[in-house]
Amino acid sequence: MAGRIPQAFLDDLLDRVDIVEVIDRRVKLRKSGKNYTARCPFHEEKTPSFSVNPDKQFYYCFGCGAGGNALGFLMDYENLDFPRAVESLASSAGMEVPREPSSTPHDPEREQGNKALYALMEDVARYYRGQLRTHPQAQRAVAYLKGRGLTGQIAREFDLGFAPPGWDKLMKALGTGPEQVTLLKDSGMLVENEQGRLYDRFRDRVVFPIRDQRGRVVAFGGRVLGDDKPKYLNSPETxxxxxxxxxxxxxxxxxxxxxxxxxxxxxxxMDVIALAQHGISYATATLGTATSRTHLERIYRLCPEVVFCFDGDE
Structure with missing residues (x-):
């Protein structure tokens, strides 16, 4: 079928499949610590040097350098081109491959821009995480988290951070060059007022990095520490x-x-994090919106059962 495969579908496909299961159906894997190992199917060897990381959904051979995700493995192992590998993987996951009209232009510039945004958001998360440890006023954030019963370990697991008070702390920390400022604006981390002045979106807040299913930071949520409104603030759509x-x-x-x-x-x-701390590690939350059809479709692709547990207020 003609037409380009949408990137959103490829992301969903890789989110749904487990690379360990994909490879184990073709190459017998053995558990080794957190990872899985085997003799590499791409070169002759006596000692297993082929490793599969279930956390990163990535394989790598220390002997020949072969590596990639589940799609890359299928392409190399079964000698398939990219579209056929997608069709094969989608079929095993019970998914139908959609196609964009062939007239839809490929936009490499946008894809490159998105890669830059993902890298930037990791830098932002790292900055906020460091501020929670080192900023003189971070003790208020630490006290708030401890007051909610959270431990340092769970804060690290969810990468919690602190956006310090001040209008341009993030911008100064990550760079004020034109390209960097443009990225910060495109990511929603900087806001421009009517006079054209730029300022940090998150100020004096506990910060929650929001990761997509592949672990990439795509946005942030922030909880105010004082009396400012709104109490919770999210990144805008990007x-x-x-x-x-x-x-x-x-x-x-x-x-x-x-x-x-x-x-x-x-x-x-906070509900998600508190539950995880008490051993309930399968909680998730919508981001200030009603549960959408897309949310439900995504959930039911991953598991057979969903339980809603909302606050009792109106």
Whole structure:
């Protein structure tokens, strides 16, 4: 069938399949610590040097350098071109491959821009994480988290951070050059007022990085520490973040449970984190929006059961 395969579908496909299962059906894998090993199918060897990482959904051979995701493995192992590998993987996952009209132009510039945004958001998360440890006023954030019963370990697991007070702390920390400022604006981390002045979106807040199912930081949520409104603030929609699509904590839930039997949908960031701390590692939350059809489709692709547990207020 003619037409380009949408990137969103490829992301969903790779989210749904487990690279360990894909490879193990073709090459017998053996558990070795957190990873799986085998003799490499791409070159002759006596000692296994082929490793599969279920957390990163990536394989790599230390002997010949072969590596990639589930699609790359199928292409190399079964000698398939990219579209046929997608069709094969989608078929095994019970998914039908959609196609964009052939007139839809391929936009390499946008794809490159998105790669830059993903890299930037990781830098932002790293900055906020460091501020929670080192900023003189971070003790207020630490006190808030401890007051909610959270431990340092769970804060690290969810990459919690602190956006310090001030209008341009993030911009100064990550660079004020024109390209960097453009990226910060495109990511929603900088806001421009009516006078054209730029300022940090998140200020004096506990910060929650929002990761997509592949573990990439796509947005942030922030909880105010003072009396400012709104109490919770989210990143705006961007080319890499769509509120009606993402679920907070889903990445962590998949990391903690290789095979999800159910997902618990709760209201907010703190609910997800508190439940994880108490051993309930399959909670997730919508991002200030009603549960959408896209949310439900994504959930039911991953597990057979969903439980909604919302607050009792109106």
């Amino acid at each position: 080319s890499i973040f769509h509120k009606g699509r993402e679920l907070y904590g889903l990445y962590q839930a998949r990391q903690a449970n290789r095979k999800l039997e159910r997902l618990l949908v709760v209201e907010g960031y």
